[in-house]
Amino acid sequence: MRISTFFYTIKQGIVNIWKNKMFSLASVATMTACIFLFGLFYMIVMNFQAMVKDAESGVAVTVLFDHGISEQRIEEIGELIDGRVEVSRYEFISSQEAWDYFRDIYFDGNEKVAESFGADNPLANSASYAVYMNDISMQSALVTYLESVDGVREVKQSATVANTLTDFNRLIGYISAGVILILLCVAIFLISNTIAVGISVRREEIGIMKLIGATDYFVRAPFVVEGIVIGLIGAAIPLGILYVIYGRIVTYVAEKFRFIGGMMSFLTVKEVFHTLLPVALVLGVGIGLIGSRITIRKHLKV
Amino acid sequence: MIRLEHVSKSYTKEGLPALHDVSLQINAGDFAFIVGDSGSGKSTLIKLLLKELEPTAGTITINGRKLNKIRRRQIPKFRRDIGVVFQDFRLLKDRNIYQNVAFAQQVIGESARNIKKNVPKILSQVGLAAKYRSYPRQLSGGEQQRVAIARALINRPKILLADEPTGNLDAKNAWEIMDLLDEINRDGTTVVVVTHNLEIVRAMNKRVIQMQKGVVRDDGADWEDDGPVYRGGQVSTYGSDYFGEQPGLAGEESAADGFFREGPFLNQSGDGGGDED
Numbered sequence: 001m002r003i004s005t006f007f008y009t010i011k012q013g014i015v016n017i018w019k020n021k022m023f024s025l026a027s028v029a030t031m032t033a034c035i036f037l038f039g040l041f042y043m044i045v046m047n048f049q050a051m052v053k054d055a056e057s058g059v060a061v062t063v064l065f066d067h068g069i070s071e072q073r074i075e076e077i078g079e080l081i082d083g084r085v086e087v088s089r090y091e092f093i094s095s096q097e098a099w100d101y102f103r104d105i106y107f108d109g110n111e112k113v114a115e116s117f118g119a120d121n122p123l124a125n126s127a128s129y130a131v132y133m134n135d136i137s138m139q140s141a142l143v144t145y146l147e148s149v150d151g152v153r154e155v156k157q158s159a160t161v162a163n164t165l166t167d168f169n170r171l172i173g174y175i176s177a178g179v180i181l182i183l184l185c186v187a188i189f190l191i192s193n194t195i196a197v198g199i200s201v202r203r204e205e206i207g208i209m210k211l212i213g214a215t216d217y218f219v220r221a222p223f224v225v226e227g228i229v230i231g232l233i234g235a236a237i238p239l240g241i242l243y244v245i246y247g248r249i250v251t252y253v254a255e256k257f258r259f260i261g262g263m264m265s266f267l268t269v270k271e272v273f274h275t276l277l278p279v280a281l282v283l284g285v286g287i288g289l290i291g292s293r294i295t296i297r298k299h300l301k302v
Numbered sequence: 303m304i305r306l307e308h309v310s311k312s313y314t315k316e317g318l319p320a321l322h323d324v325s326l327q328i329n330a331g332d333f334a335f336i337v338g339d340s341g342s343g344k345s346t347l348i349k350l351l352l353k354e355l356e357p358t359a360g361t362i363t364i365n366g367r368k369l370n371k372i373r374r375r376q377i378p379k380f381r382r383d384i385g386v387v388f389q390d391f392r393l394l395k396d397r398n399i400y401q402n403v404a405f406a407q408q409v410i411g412e413s414a415r416n417i418k419k420n421v422p423k424i425l426s427q428v429g430l431a432a433k434y435r436s437y438p439r440q441l442s443g444g445e446q447q448r449v450a451i452a453r454a455l456i457n458r459p460k461i462l463l464a465d466e467p468t469g470n471l472d473a474k475n476a477w478e479i480m481d482l483l484d485e486i487n488r489d490g491t492t493v494v495v496v497t498h499n500l501e502i503v504r505a506m507n508k509r510v511i512q513m514q515k516g517v518v519r520d521d522g523a524d525w526e527d528d529g530p531v532y533r534g535g536q537v538s539t540y541g542s543d544y545f546g547e548q549p550g551l552a553g554e555e556s557a558a559d560g561f562f563r564e565g566p567f568l569n570q571s572g573d574g575g576g577d578e579d
């Protein structure tokens with residue numbers, strides 16, 4: 001394609017939008033709503049996924065040893081744990097460390113009670129390995145394995161927070177996919193209608209163009225551009241809005257759900273937009289493209 | 303070269319055909335007028351040549367290509383070699399004069415720079431340089447006609463088909479346009495002009511094809527042994543009844559049939575391929 005034809009096509013596409021203001025506006029509005037909701041769900045899913053990841057990388061399994069076990073055997077067990085693929089890392093926690101940690105959490109503000117234990121460590125026999133996993137779904141398999149290892153007294157599983165999160169995340173994923181699918185159809189329908197109106201208004205003109213020697217491509221391309229531009233604008237607006245309000249949403253949610261605050265960790269707006277931006281733009285362009293292609297196929301057999 | 307062989311065109315199944323068994327040849331570089339009463343099929347003929355309409359019978363060959371053999375995708379390219387001035391102008395309503403003419407160049411992918419150069423030039427040639435920003439609805443019929451002419455000429459087509467290009471013009475403007483067409487013709491473009499202006503036809507002294515009720519009554523050629531000799535500007539043979547009373551259809555048809563000779567096509571059939579590009 002020649003440069004001049006390229007610019008001509010772009011210009012005509014934008015002129016089409018301008019001359020068809022009302023319908024274009026309706027399309028852009030629908031697209032905006034569609035992409036806005038998409039972006040919202042996307043952010044939620046992204047954040048949940050990040051939280052699941054956080055939870056997954058937290059301690060999943062604690063391995064306690066038989067009484068009087070040798071240091072050498074503890075090291076051997078460590079190597080066994082290390083050999084498992086689902087384990088991301090593990091770390092030895094001595095009895096003293098366990099007690100310090102416990103005391104911090106449970107006797108916070110009750111130092112006197114804690115002091116009553118004196119130098120005795122009530123968790124004297126609780127040296128352990130904390131095992132961190134890279135795949136939470138393998139947890140039960142790992143536990144079964146570890147329980148069969150010689151020298152292991154007990155394997156404690158952490159709360160199934162991660163699993164719950166994963167389930168919840170999946171649910172949100174399904175719901176948002178459904179809502180977005182419906183919205184996508186509406187958006188495609190509206191765009192294709194907008195372009196159909198543009199085509200019917202220009203039917204006579206299109207006939208003349210053909211008689212002067214315009215190719216199908218030359219006649220059609222501006223309508224495709226029209227669809228793409230509507231899609232792009234319809235994606236840019238909600239992206240802008242989401243960018244501005246994201247911080248506020250995060251603050252609001254964090255405040256409302258302070259009781260599980262420890263679990264809540266939010267992605268920064270940059271992290272979210274790193275993927276949301278291209279995905280939403282591609283979505284907008286895609287909807288515009290599909291919408292215009294459908295109409296052109298139906299109405300522009302010139 | 304334009305050649306029609308036994309071409310008929312009916313718009314409707316019942317009723318008389320708009321064109322009936324028309325055979326004609328217009329050579330490359332020729333200048334031919336087509337005259338005839340209103341409704342005699344002149345515009346229909348032009349539309350067939352542009353492949354805007356398909357004939358119901360017969361074959362049309364232009365520049366060595368049979369029109370019924372041209373595939374859909376090749377039609378645009380075929381049309382780019384033909385400039386057309388439509389009887390009803392067919393300007394793009396939502397574009398101004400400049401854009402209307404520039405459009406013909408955009409279609410063929412001309413560079414923006416050349417378009418900027420060519421459009422004002424042709425617009426001043428047709429005397430519309432001052433009005434380039436007007437929209438078609440703001441122009442008089444004659445002005446719109448000149449825009450249509452500018453659009454038809456700007457791509458320097460091999461063939462120019464002009465359906466009543468001076469219909470809405472005063473004598474002075476009409477002559478200016480005719481001089482322009484003559485000039486184009488001298489540069490090598492085949493020019494076919496449909497007109498009712500017999501004064502111009504006589505004065506220009508070119509070949510005249512007369513149509514009547516869908517048949518060619520006189521194709522303007524006298525056949526000598528070595529091919530056709532076109533009688534320039536002669537509408538005199540039938541000139542009196544051209545604007546006057548129409549004789550009965552039956553008699554006219556046989557007269558026209560008798561006038562037309564098929565022989566020359568055979569004589570010249572060797573030319574066919576030579577005009578291909």
Ligand SMILES: Nc1ncnc2c1ncn2[C@@H]1O[C@H](COP(=O)(O)OP(=O)(O)OP(=O)(O)O)[C@@H](O)[C@H]1O
Pocket residue numbers: 313314319320338339340341342343344345346347389
């Ligand atoms: N689209 C159409 N549908 C049906 N009949 C048509 C159509 N176009 C033209 N005709 C008929 O075909 C015949 C020839 O029409 P055409 O337009 O070719 O005449 P013309 O010689 O160009 O006349 P004029 O000098 O008035 O322009 C007329 O009888 C007309 O009524």
Ligand SMILES: [Mg+2]
Pocket residue numbers: 344345346389465
């Ligand atoms: Mg006509």
